[in-house]
Amino acid sequence: MHAWAALLESGVTVRPTGPAQVELVAAEGDAVAVTAVVERRLTALSPSHVRSHLMQGSPARGELLLVVPSASRAALDAAAAAGISVLVADPTGPSAVTGRIVLPDRTIELGVDLPRPDARQPPSRPGRRPWGALTVVRRLLTAGPATQVDLGRSAAVSQARVSQALSGLVADGLVRRTADAGRPRWAPADWDALVDWWLTNYPGPGGITTYWYGLAGVPEQARAAVAAVSAAGMPAAVSGDVAADLLAPWRRPGRAVVYADPSGRPVHDELTAAELTPSGAGEATLELIVPADPGVWPAPGTSAAEADLPLADPLQLLWDVARAPGADVDQAVAALRPVLKARAAAAASR
Structure with missing residues (x-):
């Protein structure tokens, strides 16, 4: 989701702890972190919606983050007064990211000049994910x-x-x-x-995506990220260009895609230790995705690995390659499909 990259531009570090939970901390001053539950709404936020949340129980300051397609100024004021963060990000359009992030020691206003969605990324689809x-x-x-x-x-x-x-x-x-x-x-x-x-x-893996930049080659970045995350006891799997290059080499990987399951622990220090730096979506060389979709992982009882790298589900590889940056994406997809088809046929014959 491009909105998380927009927070970085406003001085807020995002550390995913699950597909619907993040740790937020201001990048400047005395860093005070807060773990927030992420709730996505499909409709505009109004003051009455804020009041309904409060009737269900008042969250501690900063411990609820609402992601909405739009919000009135009155709704933003009501939410900030209640200690609720609001991220306004239209998943279907090119609107800039706005809103307010409530931290334990401050409230950060997100300006209208923040990054807009990456045109290469398919828009999110509203509604329940099947x-x-x-x-x-x-x-x-x-x-x-x-x-x-x-x-x-x-x-x-x-x-x-x-x-x-x-x-x-x-x-x-x-x-x-x-x-x-x-x-x-x-x-x-x-x-x-x-x-x-x-x-x-397929609507995408959902969950939370953070973007990272590194100087090493993209395959080396993926390997370092997987090693760091796995060493911390978190399952990880590689997808996109790096995985495709192992199965059906066609082009030089331009961006790594790594899936991780932190199970409540923040994912951040592991990647900085692997010499990766948080970045915006446009300049990123690695995406770290904490998915909501459990299907991105290989089927239970099976494992998928190439050159000692754990791989995501084969269909996930294909989807991630299809959305990768680059003018020759279609050729890369065409090279990967017959390999996956042959592997499926081999599995069916066992």
Whole structure:
């Protein structure tokens, strides 16, 4: 999310501790950190919305951060008076990031001259994210034919959710039902068409993204970041250009993508120790993403690694390459797809 990079421009360091929780600290003066729960609203913030939050219990100063598409001046005043931070960031448009960040010792006004969204990044989609259904499709595309029970287990959803996810795809001719030794199984009817469907419908990993800059080569930055995060006991996985370069070399990686699961601990010092510096989205050489989507990780009981680097789910690799900076993204995607397809076919034949 571009808004986190905008906070850096205002002198606020963002340290993700989970997909909906961050540690915020002013970069100047006597640093006093606060851990804030992040709540996203799909509608404009008004004073009445602030009052409704207070009726549910008053958060300690700075411990709630509302991310909204717009907010009135009265709403911002009411929120600041209540000790609630507000980040105004329209996920679908080019508007600048504004709002107020409430810290234990100060309130920081975010100005209208802050960075606008990175044009290369796909806009966020409002509404509930269908992680479970999309993970079911991931498993079909990467592991081949599977029973409804197996799909539910590997995607961590109920069998009813599996059935719901597959019914529309069957009707569209993207998924078919087969029988193996009398056991019904589900399989892609057309692997490429189902991949296209997934890429079109995937809303992104959600969660919190921070941007980093380093002087070393991009693959070396990814390796150093994974080593540092893993040494701290946090799961990590590489995606995007760096992962694609290991599987289907096509172009020089321009930006590393690393997923991490901090499980409540702030991710920051590990990367600075790896000689990375917080940056804006435009100049970043590495993205660190604490995802809300559990499907970015390989299926339970499996592992994916190349050259000793843990990799994200194959579909995540493809999605991240498709949104990477560079004029030859389409060629990189075209080089990666047949490799992933061949790997899926090999997995299905086991």
